[in-house]
């Protein structure tokens with residue numbers, strides 16, 4: 001008789017930090033890159049890819065030990081991994097949970113790909129995009145007023 005062994009990957013429970021769940025499959029690396037976490041943190045990061053999900057089939061999951069996200073990061077996550085959920089964990093308990101939603105204005109989250117745009121000429125100018133449409137995502141640069149969709153939307157890293 002052959003016993004079917006269940007494949008399981010045990011990840012230690014997070015004590016304090018942030019869990020980003022329901023990331024569309026394969027996007028977790030882009031999320032990490034956009035948050036510049038690898039440059040900033042010395043804390044443990046668990047990146048789990050290709051997990052079965054009842055909601056979306058397959059998903060990625062990130063557990064960030066001792067890490068809190070700012071609102072700029074939330075905007076970036078919403079663009080890269082729409083529909084993902086963010087949970088803040090304190091002392092092993094989820095104290096707040098929200099879904100990454102695209103705001104009406106994205107500040108410091110995206111980079112304008114128009115090379116003549118003033119936001120690329122001066123370092124101290126904060127990028128600012130008005131969200132024209134959320135589904136599909138369409139944004140307009142506050143400075144050069146160009147509109148971008150699809151690959152034209154570049155997350156600032």
Ligand SMILES: [Zn+2]
Nearest residue numbers: 112117141144
């Ligand atoms: Zn621009």
